[in-house]
Every structure is written in structure tokens, then in C-alpha cells.
Amino acid sequence: MSGSAVLLQFLNGLASASALFLVAAGLSLIFGVTRIVNFAHGSLFMLGMYLALALVPHVGFWWSLPLAALGVAAFGALLERLLLRRLYAAPELLQLLATFALVLVIKDFALWAWGPEDLLGPRAPGLDGAVRIAGRSFPEYDLFLIVCGPLVLGVLWVLLRRTRWGTLVRAATQDREMASALGVNQHLLFSGVFALGALLAGLGGALQLPREPATLSIDLQIITDAFVVVVVGGLGSIPGAFVAALLIGEIKAFSIALGYAEFTLAAEFVVMAIVLVVRPWGLLGRVPAVQRGPAAVEPPLATPSRGVLLALAAVACALFALPLASGDYTLVLLTDILLFALFAVSLHFLMGPGGMLSFGHAAYFGLGAYGAGLLMLKGGTPMVVALFAAPLAAGVAAVVFGWFCVRLSGVYLAMLTLAFAQIVWSIVYQWDAFTGGSNGLIGVWPDAWLSGRIAYYYLTLAVSLTAIGFLWRTLYAPFGYALRASRDSPLRAGAIGIDVRAHQWAAFVFAGLFAGLAGALYAFSKGSISPEALAVPRSVDGLVMVLLGGVHTLTGPVWGAALFTWLQDSVSRGFDYWRAAIGAVILLLVLVLPGGLGSLLRARRPA
Amino acid sequence: MRQLVVRDLAKSYGGVQALRGVSFAVGAGEVVAMIGPNGAGKSTCFDILNGQLAPDRGAAELEGRSLLGLAPHRIWRLGVGRTFQIAATFTSMTVRENVQVALLSHRRRLWSLTTTTAHALAGEAEALLERAGILEQAGRPSDVLAYGDLKRLELALALANEPRLLLMDEPTAGMAPTERDALMDLVAGLARTAGTAVLFTEHDMDVVFTHAHRVLVLAEGELIAEGPPEAVRADPRVRQVYLGSDDA
Numbered sequence: 001m002s003g004s005a006v007l008l009q010f011l012n013g014l015a016s017a018s019a020l021f022l023v024a025a026g027l028s029l030i031f032g033v034t035r036i037v038n039f040a041h042g043s044l045f046m047l048g049m050y051l052a053l054a055l056v057p058h059v060g061f062w063w064s065l066p067l068a069a070l071g072v073a074a075f076g077a078l079l080e081r082l083l084l085r086r087l088y089a090a091p092e093l094l095q096l097l098a099t100f101a102l103v104l105v106i107k108d109f110a111l112w113a114w115g116p117e118d119l120l121g122p123r124a125p126g127l128d129g130a131v132r133i134a135g136r137s138f139p140e141y142d143l144f145l146i147v148c149g150p151l152v153l154g155v156l157w158v159l160l161r162r163t164r165w166g167t168l169v170r171a172a173t174q175d176r177e178m179a180s181a182l183g184v185n186q187h188l189l190f191s192g193v194f195a196l197g198a199l200l201a202g203l204g205g206a207l208q209l210p211r212e213p214a215t216l217s218i219d220l221q222i223i224t225d226a227f228v229v230v231v232v233g234g235l236g237s238i239p240g241a242f243v244a245a246l247l248i249g250e251i252k253a254f255s256i257a258l259g260y261a262e263f264t265l266a267a268e269f270v271v272m273a274i275v276l277v278v279r280p281w282g283l284l285g286r287v288p289a290v291q292r293g294p295a296a297v298e299p300p301l302a303t304p305s306r307g308v309l310l311a312l313a314a315v316a317c318a319l320f321a322l323p324l325a326s327g328d329y330t331l332v333l334l335t336d337i338l339l340f341a342l343f344a345v346s347l348h349f350l351m352g353p354g355g356m357l358s359f360g361h362a363a364y365f366g367l368g369a370y371g372a373g374l375l376m377l378k379g380g381t382p383m384v385v386a387l388f389a390a391p392l393a394a395g396v397a398a399v400v401f402g403w404f405c406v407r408l409s410g411v412y413l414a415m416l417t418l419a420f421a422q423i424v425w426s427i428v429y430q431w432d433a434f435t436g437g438s439n440g441l442i443g444v445w446p447d448a449w450l451s452g453r454i455a456y457y458y459l460t461l462a463v464s465l466t467a468i469g470f471l472w473r474t475l476y477a478p479f480g481y482a483l484r485a486s487r488d489s490p491l492r493a494g495a496i497g498i499d500v501r502a503h504q505w506a507a508f509v510f511a512g513l514f515a516g517l518a519g520a521l522y523a524f525s526k527g528s529i530s531p532e533a534l535a536v537p538r539s540v541d542g543l544v545m546v547l548l549g550g551v552h553t554l555t556g557p558v559w560g561a562a563l564f565t566w567l568q569d570s571v572s573r574g575f576d577y578w579r580a581a582i583g584a585v586i587l588l589l590v591l592v593l594p595g596g597l598g599s600l601l602r603a604r605r606p607a
Numbered sequence: 608m609r610q611l612v613v614r615d616l617a618k619s620y621g622g623v624q625a626l627r628g629v630s631f632a633v634g635a636g637e638v639v640a641m642i643g644p645n646g647a648g649k650s651t652c653f654d655i656l657n658g659q660l661a662p663d664r665g666a667a668e669l670e671g672r673s674l675l676g677l678a679p680h681r682i683w684r685l686g687v688g689r690t691f692q693i694a695a696t697f698t699s700m701t702v703r704e705n706v707q708v709a710l711l712s713h714r715r716r717l718w719s720l721t722t723t724t725a726h727a728l729a730g731e732a733e734a735l736l737e738r739a740g741i742l743e744q745a746g747r748p749s750d751v752l753a754y755g756d757l758k759r760l761e762l763a764l765a766l767a768n769e770p771r772l773l774l775m776d777e778p779t780a781g782m783a784p785t786e787r788d789a790l791m792d793l794v795a796g797l798a799r800t801a802g803t804a805v806l807f808t809e810h811d812m813d814v815v816f817t818h819a820h821r822v823l824v825l826a827e828g829e830l831i832a833e834g835p836p837e838a839v840r841a842d843p844r845v846r847q848v849y850l851g852s853d854d855a
Binding site: 300301303473474476477478479480481482484485487488489491492493494495496497498499500503 | 657658659678679680683684689691695696697698699700701704707708709711712713716717718719720721722723724725727748764765767768
């Protein structure tokens with residue numbers, strides 16, 4: 001690479017950093033004041049793109065920018081009023097899930113409004129040429145973008161440091177309770193901040209139009225990048241977001257220019273890992289302000305009564321007897337339900353007793369599935385060996401990712417799990433030669449003696465029940481108590497000799513291993529694997545299953561998995577907007593039945 | 608014999624010096640009170656000795672082994688028990704289970720995946736609860752306990768590893784006077800029979816002057832007086848510090 005090429009790539013990196021900065025700054029602002037990590041922030045960026053695109057024919061490119069940004073800001077204010085306002089006092093899990101549900105709803109809205117095809121953006125009139133820099137041509141528009149980043153940083157600085165509103169925002173960021181005690185009108189402030197954050201995201205999306213087409217998948221791409229940026233820069237710090245956006249923008253530009261597009265995410269991962277180890281709260285971040293008030297209190301883990309154990313045994317017996325009296329369709333559905341029940345139980349193990357929220361559990365499910373497929377297709381491993389060796393692939397990933405994750409908690413942890421999962425997905429999706437890329441793998445069939453529906457059903461039944469039984473059993477063992485102790489009070493746990501991180505790390509690995517086992521069972525039941533097995537929607541499926549059943553109950557995730565899988569199977573056929581429907585169900589659950597189905601059972605029974 | 612030896616401990620947060628080079632020792636079987644106004648550095652000192660904070664400089668040794676640079680869970684293994692100013696217990700567990708976890712930790716059995724916690728060391732847990740005076744609460748969830756009972760549970764947890772050093776941050780806050788004396792008598796008995804070194808902070812001067820063998824007075828991060836309760840009570844510098852605050 002010559003000197004001039006390096007310079008041009010550097011400028012290219014600066015240009016792409018601007019969009020990243022706008023999104024990350026909005027995310028940071030909203031988090032600072034409302035303490036909500038808005039998973040739908042990438043969706044607001046996407047809306048900005050589509051909205052600008054729709055406006056261009058009517059008002060021209062330059063007017064479409066502010067109008068799209070204002071449109072997204074108005075939409076953001078509406079979201080805050082109708083939805084988020086009801087969630088400020090809710091547990092973190094529900095807040096994150098609700099904004100996640102918005103991702104699904106907004107994506108399907110865009111699908112309905114603008115269709116599935118990528119839409120090319122217009123050129124910017126007046127800036128559609130190129131300038132010569134160091135003997136090479138460079139788009140004028142990218143120069144404009146390079147200026148936009150620092151310009152917005154400056155405007156935000158003035159707004160936050162030189163206006164009364166900004167003072168209130170900073171006060172609320174540092175101490176929400178104190179600010180409200182001093183008579184700050186919280187409703188107005190929160191709506192305003194959310195609208196501003198949405199405006200920045202929408203503007204970022206609109207500005208990006210001349211550089212890349214509007215696509216439905218941009219929402220998760222940009223939110224993953226934004227998470228990496230805020231983790232590196234420090235959540236809540238605007239200058240931190242700026243510095244980190246520059247860093248990540250340059251990494252992207254140079255890895256693409258050097259011909260290692262696949263390497264981009266790995267490079268981001270390495271940077272993020274280094275920052276997390278050296279400065280866990282980001283380059284310019286501060287240790288999060290102490291939240292007053294009691295933490296969420298989890299109910300004690302009841303020892304199952306004889307009646308409950310008998311009921312569970314009866315369910316197991318019925319499952320064993322079932323093939324005698326049911327058709328193929330029921331068996332296939334039940335096979336799905338059983339392996340997803342294992343997936344949901346492994347996720348619940350992590351987020352319930354483990355207290356670690358994961359938005360990327362599908363990564364381990366998918367690694368188990370791909371591990372099984374690759375062992376058999378590329379390694380020639382016998383199927384039964386592949387089935388039980390594949391979870392180790394997921395386990396190894398959990399060892400690596402878990403090491404970082406147990407160093408964080410709450411929203412940082414949730415963002416990190418999503419970022420890791422997105423990285424795994426990208427690698428699988430891009431590595432055509434090994435994983436089959438977007439086509440996935442085919443011909444992953446079980447051995448002949450297991451290939452009948454009934455035989456495979458029994459295999460899945462035996463493996464899932466054993467694995468679920470093992471996970472539940474550990475919760476009643478000292479290990480499970482040490483894990484819950486670490487969640488209830490890390491301070492006290494440490495002071496009585498519990499190595500909190502080691503127990504959480506082990507729980508992370510267990511959860512990964514068993515999700516991987518579920519994935520391997522899934523691969524052989526379908527005969528093929530596609531990248532969807534480890535994409536973010538699969539992680540959301542797991543969360544919905546756990547939430548549907550109730551995170552506070554042990555058996556809840558199993559019932560949740562059953563209901564969800566059955567619903568998906570019977571409703572999703574021929575219905576294009578299934579994701580939006582799931583999103584709506586999540587929102588309904590979060591607002592109406594936050595304790596899940598299990599809470600209904602418990603409410604009827606006297607304590 | 609000197610159980611705990613602290614030399615020149617210093618810690619600052621940003622520009623604020625919380626501890627400015629504090630040195631003291633606590634002998635085996637000795638009950639020592641650390642007093643001082645809010646912000647004097649007591650909690651900082653405790654958090655350093657218990658591994659929650661790292662000091663800027665200084666040394667702290669228990670029976671010749673350094674406590675500094677170790678994570679809290681390793682410090683417990685060296686024989687340090689701790690109660691917190693704001694009670695920290697496992698709220699999803701019963702009182703008995705709280706103590707069982709601490710006992711299992713002491714026996715290094717927390718990695719067991721297949722034994723049943725409910726059956727593990729229940730008798731010993733109840734014996735500890737009886738010593739702490741809350742046996743009748745054993746089956747209740749720990750998050751419904753009254754404040755005084757929480758403090759007693761904290762003490763039971765801190766005693767689970769038969770500590771060589773017991774650090775108690777305001778052990779009797781929220782208790783009635785008779786309860787305070789009962790708890791401190793229990794602690795004094797422990798120091799006498801097991802030779803445990805006890806270091807506690809306390810805002811209630813009656814408790815301090817009744818139960819402490821020796822008193823350390825901290826003010827603005829410095830040790831300004833040290834000695835038997837009567838001598839400290841008469842010390843003019845101590846009187847001056849306390850006249851200027853609401854804590855006496």
C-alpha cells in the first residue's frame with residue numbers, strides 16, 4: 001500500500017466513522033439519562049435511511065436529510081411516551097427485551113412499506129463529484145461526512161455545556177434520583193433526550209444514503225457496531241463515542257482495503273477485548289453511578305414437592321408413550337419442542353440463577369449445529385460421535401466469550417453477548433469455503449438406525465430430558481447455590497470465599513455446552529443448517545421462550561418453549577410478518593404479564 | 608501475639624485523601640474499636656483489609672501473610688470474616704441456606720454438582736445460627752428479616768470459616784441496647800475462647816466504651832489517638848474532633 005493509498009483509506013475511515021458516531025452518541029445520551037440501552041437504535045438509523053429515500057423525490061436530497069431526521073425524532077418521542085415511559089422502573093431484562101421487540105416490529109414495518117430489495121440511494125447534488133487528493137480521486141461527499149462528525153460533536157458539546165437543558169441532562173446522567181428530587185421535570189427531559197437520540201440516529205442513516213443502499217439488515221449491523229463503539233468509548237460518554245467511532249471506522253476501512261473484509265469483525269473484537277481488559281468501563285467511560293434502592297429480589301428456589309415430581313414424571317412417561325398414538329407431524333413438532341426446551345433451559349440457567357443476561361445465546365446453539373455438520377461432512381466423524389462432540393465447539397466459544405462477559409454486568413454484559421453472537425454469525429456467513437456461507441450445509445442426516453421419525457424422537461427425548469435434568473439438578477447442588485449467591489450479592493459472596501467470576505464463568509460454559517447440544521440435535525433433525533441457526537432472531541426466540549414461561553420459575557422455560565414452538569409452527573406458515581407478531585407478543589408480555597406464564601400459576605397458589 | 612499488623616496504609620480517590628498513612632495492630636483475642644466521624648476513612652480501611660479496595664501504599668499482614676493484592680474470596684481463605692455496614696445476604700435463600708453456603712465454601716465443596724445443598728451441613732448451620740441468636744428464623748427467606756436479625760445473620764456468615772480476624776462494620780446498628788450488648792458479648796466470648804482478633808467500627812459510644820479493649824480514633828484519614836477506652840475518652844484531640852461533628 002502506497003502512502004497516498006494509506007491517506008485515502010484513512011479519510012475513508014473518517015467518513016464512515018461519522019455515521020457510527022451519530023448512532024453511538026444517541027445511544028449513549030439515551031442511556032445516560034434513562035438508563036435504558038436502546039436496542040432499537042439501529043432500527044432508527046434504518047428508518048432514517050428509508051424515510052430520506054422516500055422524501056428525496058418530493059423535496060430533493062438536501063431537504064430530505066433534516067426532514068428524515070425530524071421524522072425519526074418525532075417517532076422516537078412517540079415511542080418514549082407510549083412505551084418506554086412505562087418501563088423506567090421495570091427490571092433491566094424487560095427494558096432490553098422491549099426495545100428488542102421494537103427491532104422486530106420496525107424491521108417488518110420496513111419490509112411491508114419498502115419491500116425486501118436493497119434500495120440504492122441518490123447522489124448528493126453539488127457533491128457528486130470527486131476531488132484529487134495526493135494524486136487519487138476521493139468522493140466530495142465523503143469529505144462532507146468527515147466534517148459532519150466533529151460538527152455534531154461540537155453542537156452536542158454546546159448543547160450540553162452551554163444551555164440550561166444540557167445542564168439538566170448532565171445532572172440526570174450523573175444522578176437521576178437527585179435530579180428528580182430537585183424538581184426536574186423528568187417526563188419532558190426523558191422525551192426530549194430520546195427524541196434527540198433518535199434524531200441523531202435518523203440523521204446518521206439519512207447521511208449514509210449516498211454511500212450505501214438501504215437494506216433491512218442494516219439495523220443489526222449498525223447496532224452491533226454501535227455497541228462495540230460505546231463499549232470501547234465508554235457508555236454515557238459523548239467524546240468517548242467520538243474517539244471510539246474513529247478507531248472502529250479506521251479499523252473497518254483498513255481491513256477492507258487490505259482485502260480482509262472477513263477480518264473486520266475479528267479486528268473489532270480484538271480491540272474491544274483489549275479495552276475491556278485494560279479499562280472495563282471504556283476509554284473515556286466512568287464506573288456507572290450507583291443506583292439506589294434495592295436490587296430485584298429473586299424468590300427462593302423451592303424444593304420440588306412430591307406432587308410436582310410426580311407430575312413431571314407423568315409428563316416424561318407420556319412423552320415416552322406418545323409415538324404409539326400419534327402421527328409424523330406431531331412427532332416432528334415434539335422433537336422441535338424438546339430440543340428448544342433444552343435451548344431455553346440452558347438460557348434460563350444463565351439468566352435466571354446465573355443472573356447474566358444473554359442476547360446472543362443462539363451463537364452457542366448455532367456452533368453446536370455447525371460443529372455437528374462440519375464434523376460429519378468435513379471430518380467424516382460418525383454421527384453419534386459428532387452429536388456429542390459438537391457441543392464442545394460451543395463450549396470452547398463460551399470459554400472465550402465468557403471470560404470477557406463475567407467481567408461485566410447488566411447492560412454492558414447484554415451488549416457484549418450480542419456483539420459476540422453477531423461476530424460469530426458474520427464469520428459463519430462469510431466463510432463460504434468452510435461453512436457454506438449463506439447457503440449453509442446440507443446432507444447432515446443421522447445414521448440409518450436413528451433416521452426414522454420415531455427413532456430420532458426417542459433420541460431427542462432421551463438426550464434433552466437427561467440434559468435438562470442435569471442442569472436443574474446442579475441448581476440444587478452447592479454449585480447452583482454458589483451461583484445464586486454470586487447473583488444475589490457479589491459482595492457477600494466474595495467475602496465468604498466464593499470465587500464469583502469462576503462460578504459465573506463455569507455457568508456460562510455449561511449454558512453454552514447445552515445450547516450447543518440442542519443445536520446439534522437440531523442439525524440432525526433437519527438434515528441441513530443455515531446461518532439463521534445462529535442469527536440474532538434465534539437468540540430472541542430463546543429469550544421469548546424464557547420470558548413466556550417466566551424467568552423466576554424452573555419449569556417455566558420448558559412450557560414457554562413448547563408454547564412458542566407450537567405457535568411458530570402453526571402461525572408462521574404463510575404469514576410474512578411473523579417477526580413483528582413475536583415483537584408484539586413480547587411488548588404485550590412486558591407490559592401486561594412481566595412475570596410470564598409461571599407467575600399465573602404461582603398467583604393462584606397461596607404462598 | 609499480634610494477629611493483624613497494618614503499616615502506613617494510604618488511599619486517595621481523585622484528589623481526596625481518604626487514608627493518609629495509618630498504622631496499627633490488633634492482637635489475638637483482642638477486641639478493638641475503630642471510631643471517627645463520617646468520612647474519617649473507617650470504611651476505606653475495612654474495604655482494603657477485606658480486598659474490595661487496593662491501597663495506594665502500605666502493608667497489611669494477618670499472622671505474617673500479606674492481605675493486600677488478594678481478591679476478597681482469597682482473603683476469606685486466610686481466615687478473615689467480614690460483616691458489612693449495609694447488610695449483604697443472599698436474598699433468594701433462607702437464613703439456614705445462607706449459612707450452609709458459607710460453611711460449604713469453608714469446606715471447599717462449592718463446586719459439587721450432584722450433592723444436595725439442603726442436606727449439607729444443616730446441623731452445623733443451625734448451631735451457628737443458635738450462637739448468633741436467630742435459630743428460630745432459620746427457615747425464613749433472608750430478605751424478610753428485621754434489621755437486627757440481618758446483622759446477626761451477617762455475623763453467623765462471618766463466623767463460618769472460624770476466622771482468625773473478624774472485621775465488623777457497624778455490627779449493632781439498628782439494634783436495641785440489650786440486643787447490642789448480647790451481640791458484643793458473643794463476639795467478646797469468641798475472642799477470649801478462640802483467640803480471634805476483632806476489629807469493629809461503631810457509632811454508638813456506649814458499645815465502644817463497654818466492649819472494646821482498645822480504641823483507635825481516625826479523623827480525616829489519620830490515626831489521631833489510640834489506647835484504652837478511658838484514656839481515649841479523656842484525650843483532648845478526640846474531644847475536639849467529636850465536638851465538631853454530630854456523631855458522638
